[in-house]
Amino acid sequence: MTRDFAGKVAFVTGGASGIGEAVALQLADRGAKVVIADLKLDAAQSVADAIKGKGGEAAAVAVDVAKIDQVEKAVQFVLDTFGKLDVAVNNAGIGGAAAPLGDYSFEDWHKVIDVNLNSVFYSMKYEIAAMLKSGGGAIVNMASILGSVTFPNAPAYVTAKHGVVGMTKSAAVDYAKKGIRVTAVGPGFIDTPLLANLPKEAHDGLKALHPIGRLGTSDEVAALTLFLLSDAASNITGSYHLVDGGFVAQ
Ligand code: NAI
Numbered sequence: 001m002t003r004d005f006a007g008k009v010a011f012v013t014g015g016a017s018g019i020g021e022a023v024a025l026q027l028a029d030r031g032a033k034v035v036i037a038d039l040k041l042d043a044a045q046s047v048a049d050a051i052k053g054k055g056g057e058a059a060a061v062a063v064d065v066a067k068i069d070q071v072e073k074a075v076q077f078v079l080d081t082f083g084k085l086d087v088a089v090n091n092a093g094i095g096g097a098a099a100p101l102g103d104y105s106f107e108d109w110h111k112v113i114d115v116n117l118n119s120v121f122y123s124m125k126y127e128i129a130a131m132l133k134s135g136g137g138a139i140v141n142m143a144s145i146l147g148s149v150t151f152p153n154a155p156a157y158v159t160a161k162h163g164v165v166g167m168t169k170s171a172a173v174d175y176a177k178k179g180i181r182v183t184a185v186g187p188g189f190i191d192t193p194l195l196a197n198l199p200k201e202a203h204d205g206l207k208a209l210h211p212i213g214r215l216g217t218s219d220e221v222a223a224l225t226l227f228l229l230s231d232a233a234s235n236i237t238g239s240y241h242l243v244d245g246g247f248v249a250q
Helices: 018-029 041-053 068-082 106-133 155-178 200-208 218-229
Strands: 009-013 033-038 058-062 087-090 137-142 180-187 240-243
Touching: 009 018, 009 068, 009 106, 018 033, 018 041, 018 087, 018 218, 033 041, 033 068, 041 058, 058 068, 068 106, 087 106, 087 218, 106 137, 106 155, 106 180, 137 155, 137 218, 155 180, 180 218, 218 240
Parallel strands: 009 033, 009 087, 033 058, 087 137, 137 180, 180 240
Antiparallel strands: none
16 A cells, blocks of 8 residues: 555545545555544544554544534644644535425525535635645545536535535635645445435435446545545646546436
């Protein structure tokens, strides 16, 4: 395993489960010091403990990414704990209620927009300020295939993820000359706890939507995310990268 993230400090939101957990573990395997930020502190601590158990450096912090003051404190925790911030993955997210737009409640709408879209603004605002202090960094925002196409009964999620792709482009262009690269990842349906409540038929139906004939794995999404965060991606910014088993190509 290459240790190309040695000496780097990473911040992963939603790092206690699924894709975020895989990103945190792969970053640690490649030498990064990792702060795992999640609504579920116990689960985040377990991921940090697993990293420490393998000789890595990690810490956990509780955060609700939909709350500005909590995001500010979580980024400050990174600086207080490891002294700087080099790479960030804004990954925390929820599926939200399923209904067509006309039936979507205001409450459900605001919840999904707060957790999946506004959170990325709050996070990047504090991450960019921290990265500027140490001369730059790299950010990956976890969008979705639904950052470029739609899906039935998911108006808030589709809107939020399209917004994440737009916000990624905006921040990337504004900070390109300041040493900060910003990209977005668009996973197809991935076999994580986010999909755990689906009945088996729905799970099978989702598999069939992917030309590759299966759901993706968190490790596959993490592999792309780490490439985009790494120095190997030094000329890549403002772009949106699918890891979707061919879903969007159809
Ligand atoms: P997951 O449910 O396994 O993990 C999400 C993590 O985010 C959990 O640990 C949860 O506690 C945390 N979280 C939720 N709300 C939070 C909040 N307000 N503040 C802080 N932490 C919070 O989900 P998964 O599948 O790993 O999803 C991660 C990201 O990937 C999400 O942004 C999701 O929209 C995106 N994604 C997932 C896909 C999938 O099929 N699983 C497909 C495309 C994108």
